[in-house]
Amino acid sequence: MWFGTEVREIHWQEREGVRLLTPRGEILARAAILTVSTGVLATRLRFTPALPAAVEAAIAALPMGLLSKIALQVRSAERFGFGAGTFVLSPRPHRGSPFMSFLFWPKGRDHVIGFFGAETAWALASAPAREVSAFARARLGAMLGSAALAHFAEEGVVTRWGTDPAFLGAYAYARPGQAEARRLLAEPWGEGRLLFAGEACHVGLAGTVAGAFESGRRAARAVLAQLRGSLG
Ligand SMILES: Cc1cc2nc3c(=O)[nH]c(=O)nc-3n(C[C@H](O)[C@H](O)[C@H](O)COP(=O)(O)OP(=O)(O)OC[C@H]3O[C@@H](n4cnc5c(N)ncnc54)[C@H](O)[C@@H]3O)c2cc1C
Structure with missing residues (x-):
């Protein structure tokens, strides 16, 4: 085998x-x-x-199709009022901007997981982690206030299913x-x-x-x- x-x-x-x-x-x-x-x-x-x-x-x-994820670590004890496992659809800056949702503190861990799909995910599929992180951080900032960004890592861990030759997409x-x-x-x-x-x-x-x-x-x-x- x-x-x-x-x-x-x-x-x-x-x-x-x-x-x-x-x-x-x-x-x-x-x-x-x-x-x-x-x-x-x-x-x-x-x-x-x-x-x-x-x-x-x-x-x-x-x-x-493609659904991608980014995990961003929080570097302080601040939890912004969200309980473990809270799932939030982030407000869009304007009509037509891409959707993004966040899972806060999965299983009580110290990070958020951002989800972004469709055209946005394909557009960022080969982008450096820093660029994807900037997109996710901007959405977090719009939701929690820009001061909150100081608590989060500059760069997150990004999934690469769209370009991984074993998958070439999510489903x-x-x-x-x-x-x-x-x-x-x-x-x-x-x-x-x-x-x-x-x-x-x-x-x-x-x-x-x-x-x-x-x-x-x-x-x-x-x-x-x-x-x-x-x-x-
Ligand atoms: C972000 C995200 C969240 C999800 N959440 C859920 C969820 O909550 N619940 C749920 O049920 N599902 C979820 N899914 C979907 C689920 O992961 C998939 O539907 C499932 O993994 C598909 O399984 P599969 O066996 O069909 O294909 P795959 O998991 O794609 O397996 C295909 C296998 O083939 C191998 N392979 C590829 N090319 C070759 C080759 N040339 N030779 C030999 N082997 C090869 C690959 O390495 C891989 O191991 C999610 C998916 C994503 C992307």
């Missing part, structure tokens, strides 16, 4: 089943369940032969009118050799760990049934 190994190419119509190419060598399998994000499916995996047009269309219908969203793509992507392909699973493939629980887990379990059951059937 290989962990931490990047699959780069998938030959999914081999006589034996599926051949996966990795920098460590090849893996031959009767079937493969792919649980990578649709961002990875769309840009980083090579399929031989090319995927059926319906699968490619389903992947394109489920692009990755998949369905383009308007294309939610059925989730169901289609979850079907077995290549006579059951190739299955897709993960949060993007769950109709009711998309975007959650529970959806990812359930869709993986469903794909595993389908492969088991197929293998038992072919063993006769």
Whole structure:
């Protein structure tokens, strides 16, 4: 069993089943369940032969959205009247400015976690931590008063899911009118050799760990049934 190994190419119509190419060598399998994000499916995996047009269309219908986080430490005992775990949507400086929300003192810890998504998150996806911190601090300052900023670290810890080649986003969203793509992507392909699973493939629980887990379990059951059937 290989962990931490990047699959780069998938030959999914081999006589034996599926051949996966990795920098460590090849893996031959009767079937493969792919649980990578649709961002990875769309840009980083090579399929031989090319995927059926319906699968490619389903992947394109489920692009990755982005929700990013920044953790900013507070360097004093000041808690600004917020109890542990308080979640606040920060007021926007003007109509049209991006939304940002804050989780104060998660589990009683000494930091706030700021959430920002969509266009703002993509625009800041490659920005240095200092620039993202300045954006978050400005919002904190608008909410708590600029004097409060002296209590917070200048620079926070920023998530990088948008640019991390293992994810390329936070979770998949369905383009308007294309939610059925989730169901289609979850079907077995290549006579059951190739299955897709993960949060993007769950109709009711998309975007959650529970959806990812359930869709993986469903794909595993389908492969088991197929293998038992072919063993006769
Ligand atoms: C800010 C934020 C908050 C969230 N909050 C919640 C929450 O409160 N509750 C909740 O249920 N969900 C939450 N989610 C969503 C949840 O994290 C995802 O829905 C879930 O992790 C998706 O799981 P997955 O297995 O489908 O995909 P992933 O977690 O993306 O797993 C895919 C795996 O594939 C691996 N991989 C990628 N490329 C390759 C390759 N080429 N070869 C081999 N392996 C590869 C990756 O390393 C990764 O391990 C949140 C997400 C974000 C971003």
